[in-house]
Each structure stands twice: as structure tokens, then as C-alpha cells.
Amino acid sequence: MALVEIEVPSRTAYVGVVRLALSALARSAGLDEDVVDDLKIAVSEACANAVLANEDADGDVPVTVAWTETDDGIVVEVGDRGPIHDPRPDEEVDSQGFSTRSVLSFSLLSALAADCSRTPREGGGMSTQMSFPRPG
Amino acid sequence: MALVEIEVPSRTAYVGVVRLALSALARSAGLDEDVVDDLKIAVSEACANAVLANEDADGDVPVTVAWTETDDGIVVEVGDRGPIHDPRPDEEVDSQGFSTRSVLSFSLLSALAADCSRTPREGGGMSTQMSFPRPG
Amino acid sequence: MELGIDVRNVESCAVVDVKGEIDVYTAPKLREKLIELVSEGSYNVVVNLEGVDFLDSTGLGVLVGALKRVKAHDGSLALVCTQDKILKIFKITGLTKVFPIHDSIDEATAAASG
């Protein structure tokens, strides 16, 4: 079971670094190119959400990303240390009826990962788990 | 002080992943393009050496990479859990007088990093520290 | 990671050519540019996404924000996009119903002028 772990500062500039590293991993794991594209978006959304959540945390805490290869595919787990909150935001639409960023982010995550769940982490914060299929 | 940590399995395929992630970091840290090229080579050598060292370690241990930004530039630290050995290999040349891979690797590391040192790690193994200047 | 943004006038529209990755880090740069355009009186805006490799929810939010701003001046915001992987993002989020999406800049500016 291959495992890669990445820890980055909670700043938006690092979301692109994680995206790049994980697309390299996804390609070398043999995922189809369109699954690689889905993974890039889902992982970026999860990391962006984690960076935003950590802005509400005490102190300067990192975002953690874990990559695991299983027989069926890839599991990516993104962890923050923000206050626990429901993934679905209270405010789904603004005054003009447009979806808020967090609703858009949540739809992308659920549509693009084969499985997407969020659970509280030991020690505080939330963890988002996503999985992506291998070809065949 | 921004800090990125990456942990990858000790397999040669992951050296490219670290290289890619660190060149993205180096570019976003504003290093000159030729320093980015130097960093890619030096970090790849250190990671390849760490993967090879870990092949002699007990069990399946990862290679760890830490990225730190200081006022003067970047410090990258690559850690293994292999048996402690001198960075300079015993066999510097082969029977026909050609340098061995480890000698070539060591020359690249020392020439391309502004500073390069190797120290034993707490808990076993070696750590290679390299630094790279910021422009100006 | 750099986001390239160039603006040119085509017919009566401001065409914004975007190149690179629009994500949570780079989207603010696009937002600034779109706010600047509207504040300078460009109310018919075409955002050309053909050079965009990546788009996330923050980027979508910036486009929605710009749409609201031009609408406030009875203007329009159209997109040019033929890339499947980018169109997919608009489809998943239902924003294909919110933005007119065209195959070419000519088509987009003709629709805005028509």
C-alpha cells in the first residue's frame, strides 16, 4: 500500500502545488486522463476548503494530504484543523439566487470523486476522503 | 517561515513526484529559472540517494522531504533511514577509471546547491540539507 | 503559477483572454480585472476560457460576481469555451443555465451586439 503524505501551509498558493504533485502521482498510478482531471478538481476543492477552514483555526496549522493506492484505485484524504461544521453551508444561495462558493465546491467534490465523505478528525478539524477508480 | 513536508515511499518512481512538487514551490517562491533547474537536479540526487539508502534499511520506510523558506532563500532537507555511511563512497572509480554513480551524484549535489551538508538523523538514517539563494 | 489576462476590444465588447489555471489563488487577479473593466464602463464582456487549463469553484464565483456587476448596468457576460473538461464544470454546477457559452469569440460578440 503506497502512501504519500504532503503537508502545506494554509495559504491558497499551496493548493496548486498539491494539485501538481497529485496529478503527477495520478498519472504514474495509471489513472485515465479524464480521471486525472476529475481528481485535480476534487483535490483542489478539498484543499481550498481546508485552507479556508484553517483560517478560522487557532494558530498557524498546516493542511495535510494523504495519498493511498488500493487495489481498486486511489484514496485521497485532506485534513484541516478548522472548527467542525457541516459540509453543506447554511447559505446555499445569495439574494439573487446564485449558488455560493461553498455550494459550488460541494457539488464539484461530490460529482467528481467516486466517493466523498467528511468526518471529524482526532485532535480537531475535519477530514475529507475521496476515491478515484483505476481503469478496468 | 513557510514549511512544506512531503513523505513518499522509497521507490524510484516517486523521485519525479518530489521533483515536480518542489519545482512548483521553487517557481512560486520566485527563484530564478536557472536556480530552479539546479534545485531540481540537487533534490532529485538527494532523493535518489535516500531511496537507495532505504533499500538497506529495515522495513518499508519512507523518504521525507522538508521545504523551508528563509529570508535568504530556500532550505531543502531530505531524510532517509538507511545505515549511516560517509557521503563519499569507498569506490570512487571503477576498473576502467570511470566515476561511480555515487561520486557523480555527490559532485552534482555539491556543485548545484549553495550549501550541502549531511548529518545523522535522530532515530537513524541520514539527512541531506541543501540551500538555494533567492534572487537579489 | 501565473494567470495571464489580456483585454482587447472586439465589436462593442471587451474580450478578456485568460490563460493558465483559475483557482483559489489566482482567481482574485481575474476578479480585480473584471471589476476594473466594469468600473471603466465596459458592460458587454466576453471571457475567453480557451486558454484555461483549470477552473475551480472560486473561479466560477468570480464569473458569477462579474455577471451580477454587468447585469446591474443592463450589460452581458458571455463565455467562450469548447474544452470538454471546462464545460463539464459548468454543467455539474448548473451554471450552463446562467452563462451564455459560445464556441468562438465571433459568435460571442455577435450575440452581444445582436
Next chain:
Amino acid sequence: MELGIDVRNVESCAVVDVKGEIDVYTAPKLREKLIELVSEGSYNVVVNLEGVDFLDSTGLGVLVGALKRVKAHDGSLALVCTQDKILKIFKITGLTKVFPIHDSIDEATAAASG
């Protein structure tokens, strides 16, 4: 990460066009190909590094190994390389003294045939 390797015959030489990154992971693929060439009787080999973005000590080692193999048959191994960042690696390691390095395939094959 893929390493592209294509072989073609130019004059009396086997020209090996390499594309991509030659590192500790991909170098074994190049090594296999060079061993195969020599075992098939190609003793004048030109390795074209113009499409190579990255080269590490393991890649250098593979080239040295191939040099030894062709030398054992009185052959030659020449390189084509004009990229500063790749030339730099040969300079640092002193291997500019070991390999003839040419600016073009024509120059390399002419030198090998001459």
C-alpha cells in the same frame, strides 16, 4: 513520467532520440535499449539529448555503461546536445572529457563515419 526512445539509422550510426526526463526511475529503460542495440551489432551510437528536459547521475551512469560496451567493440558513443542546462551536468561531472558532444546529428554521424 514517460521516457520516449526512438532509434533510427543515419549513415552508419544508430541514432537514439530520447525525449523526456532521464532519472533514477526512467534510466533503466534507456539502459535496456542501449544494451539491445549493442547486442544487435550497432557499435556506432549517437544519443540525441535535444529532447531531454532532465538528466541525473543515474542517466549519466547509463551513458557511461553504454560507452564501455561500444568501446569493447571498437565502436563509438557520441552525444548531441546544445541545451545549456544539460551541458552543465556533463561539465560539472567532468564527463565532457569522456563523451564527444556535438551540436547536431549530422555533425555527430559525420564524426563517427570520418
